[in-house]
Amino acid sequence: MEDEVDRLVAAWRRERPDLDVEPLEVLSRVSRLARHLDRARRLAFSEHQLEPWEFDVLTALRRAGTPYQLSPGQLLTQTLVTSGTMTNRIDRLAKKGLVERLPDPSDRRGVLVRLTDEGRDRADQSLAGLLAQERAILGELSRAQRSELAALLRQLTAPFDNIPG
Amino acid sequence: MEDEVDRLVAAWRRERPDLDVEPLEVLSRVSRLARHLDRARRLAFSEHQLEPWEFDVLTALRRAGTPYQLSPGQLLTQTLVTSGTMTNRIDRLAKKGLVERLPDPSDRRGVLVRLTDEGRDRADQSLAGLLAQERAILGELSRAQRSELAALLRQLTAPFDNIPG
DNA sequence: CCACACTGTCTCGACGTCAAGAGAGTCGAC
DNA sequence: GTCGACTCTCTTGACGTCGAGACAGTGTGG
Numbered sequence: 001m002e003d004e005v006d007r008l009v010a011a012w013r014r015e016r017p018d019l020d021v022e023p024l025e026v027l028s029r030v031s032r033l034a035r036h037l038d039r040a041r042r043l044a045f046s047e048h049q050l051e052p053w054e055f056d057v058l059t060a061l062r063r064a065g066t067p068y069q070l071s072p073g074q075l076l077t078q079t080l081v082t083s084g085t086m087t088n089r090i091d092r093l094a095k096k097g098l099v100e101r102l103p104d105p106s107d108r109r110g111v112l113v114r115l116t117d118e119g120r121d122r123a124d125q126s127l128a129g130l131l132a133q134e135r136a137i138l139g140e141l142s143r144a145q146r147s148e149l150a151a152l153l154r155q156l157t158a159p160f161d162n163i164p165g
Numbered sequence: 166m167e168d169e170v171d172r173l174v175a176a177w178r179r180e181r182p183d184l185d186v187e188p189l190e191v192l193s194r195v196s197r198l199a200r201h202l203d204r205a206r207r208l209a210f211s212e213h214q215l216e217p218w219e220f221d222v223l224t225a226l227r228r229a230g231t232p233y234q235l236s237p238g239q240l241l242t243q244t245l246v247t248s249g250t251m252t253n254r255i256d257r258l259a260k261k262g263l264v265e266r267l268p269d270p271s272d273r274r275g276v277l278v279r280l281t282d283e284g285r286d287r288a289d290q291s292l293a294g295l296l297a298q299e300r301a302i303l304g305e306l307s308r309a310q311r312s313e314l315a316a317l318l319r320q321l322t323a324p325f326d327n328i329p330g
Numbered sequence: 331c332c333a334c335a336c337t338g339t340c341t342c343g344a345c346g347t348c349a350a351g352a353g354a355g356t357c358g359a360c
Numbered sequence: 361g362t363c364g365a366c367t368c369t370c371t372t373g374a375c376g377t378c379g380a381g382a383c384a385g386t387g388t389g390g
Contacts, residue, residue, distance in 0.1 A: 001323040004243070011228040012292075019292070023299035025315035027202060029322050034199030035245045036325040037192060053346080063176040072369060078169070080200045085347050087370050092346095109355045109368045127177075127184070134188035140320045149317045150190035155305045157194055158166040160201040218376075238338060250377050252340050257376095274338050274385045 005029050037137075044133045048126045053079075055126055057089055058098060061115040062123040068115035071104065075113065098122060170194050202302075209298045213291045218244075220291055222254055223263060226280040227288040233280035236269065240278065263287060 005028045012021045041052050050058075060078045061068050070078075072086050079086070090113055093099045098119035104110030115123070138146055170193045177186040206217050215223075225243045226233050235243075237251050244251070255278055258264040263284035269275030280288070303311055 001319070001327065003319050003323040004326040005322065006319070008228065008243075011230070015228055015230055016289075016292070019296065021296065022311070023296055023303055026303060026311055026318065027299050029315065029318040030195055031199050031202055032245065033318060033322050033325070034196050036322070037196055051346095063173065063180055065176070065180055073367090078173075080197065082348055083369065084349080084371075088346075104368095107356075107368080109353095111369070124181075127181070131184060131186065131188055134192050137321065137324075138188055138191060140324065141317065145317060145320075146187070146191055149314070150194065152306065152310060152314045152317070153191065153194040153198060154166070154168050154171070155310075156302065157170065157198050157201070158168040159302075159305065160198070161169040162166065216376095236338080237340090247378055248339065249341075249379075253376075269338095272338080272386075274383095276339070 003029070005032065040133060040137070041130065044129055045126055048122065048129060050122060050126050053089060054093060054098070055123070055130070057086075057093060058115065058119050058123040059127060061099065061113065062120060062127075068120060069102070069112045071110055071112060093119070168194070170197065205298060205302070206295065209294055210291055213287065213294060215287060215291050218254060219258060219263070220288075220295070222251075222258060223280065223284050223288040224292060226264065226278065227285060227292075233285060234267070234277045236275055236277060258284070 005025065008028060009021055009024055012019065012024070038052065041055075045052055045055055056079045057075060060075055061070055064070050072083065072090065075090075076083060076086055081089075090099060090101065094101060097116055099113050099115055102112045102114055104112050141149065170190065173193060174186055174189055177184065177189070203217065206220075210217055210220055221244045222240060225240055226235055229235050237248065237255060240255075241248060241251055246254075255264060255266065259266060262281055264278050264280055267277045267279055269277050306314065
């Protein structure tokens with residue numbers, strides 16, 4: 001089945017036959033798919049009265065395991081936002097009672113963000129919802145294809161995740 | 166090589182061994198990679214004094230071929246933004262002299278957005294820059310792997326692009 | 331020919347993000 | 361010890377996006 005990127009690539013080949021636009025076949029699809037996923041996630045989370053950004057922060061803390069706390073800096077690397085954004089997110093989640101800020105006992109510059117009990121429940125509930133939705137989207141692919149796809153994507157993400165930039 | 170999603174998935178398996186988090190192997194990588202790509206594109210375009218959103222609109226018009234014009238509605242489906250956003254983008258591009266608004270002769274509700282000569286030049290220049298950068302990112306993969314990856318991604322994007330949602 | 335539902339674009343206010351930089355605290359070299 | 365480079369978090373102001381709705385124009389069924 002044809003998608004929007006097929007049309008996009010065909011158009012470039014007509015308009016700029018001098019250029020090799022093959023990279024777009026992969027990376028434009030990644031960008032567009034991510035955009036579709038954002039929209040789908042927004043819808044899925046609205047049933048739990050949760051925004052995607054709230055989910056990202058709460059689940060990062062949930063994954064950390066007891067006592068469910070991380071520094072703002074650790075949250076930055078997991079969520080790929082800037083520090084100003086993270087300060088703002090923590091403020092709002094704290095106001096809603098889903099996280100709390102504690103001083104870091106071992107570094108007085110530092111802060112620890114800890115999940116409250118309610119925050120933990122919300123994280124657990126919405127993760128289940130997200131997985132259900134993602135499974136539906138991936139229904140197109142066989143198990144073997146999914147693992148093939150994951151492996152190829154890992155090759156592209158690893159440099160970004162390991163050489164900080 | 167391990168990436169951040171490997172760590173994320175391992176953490177979930179430890180914290181929530183009752184859940185099957187395999188879908189994250191694919192879709193979390195897509196979202197994170199898109200975020201890294203956004204940052205990289207922002208950097209690449211800054212050499213051309215162009216924002217990513219400007220690139221998206223100008224190249225959509227460029228791809229349309231002479232006379233390089235599309236309706237705002239057509240631009241929406243290509244760029245995956247809302248109509249309010251597109252109005253705003255067209256305003257700003259028009260103020261910079263890169264596009265102009267013309268009345269649609271066949272529908273008096275409608276508008277046609279047309280690329281100016283300068284807009285066309287900027288689109289052409291920055292496309293070349295983007296492709297160079299993307300080629301560097303994809304250097305990790307062989308030609309066969311890239312086409313395998315493109316085919317798998319197409320299966321996921323096609324439903325979104327064809328069943329409007 | 332005239333309702334009436336629909337389409338295409340724009341307006342508006344609220345919101346989240348970013349980049350740049352400030353301020354407090356840490357730690358190694360000397 | 362203490363100077364200076366570095367790290368960590370937060371502040372600020374500008375900016376872009378979104379969602380909801382307004383409005384003009386279209387075109388179809390009765």
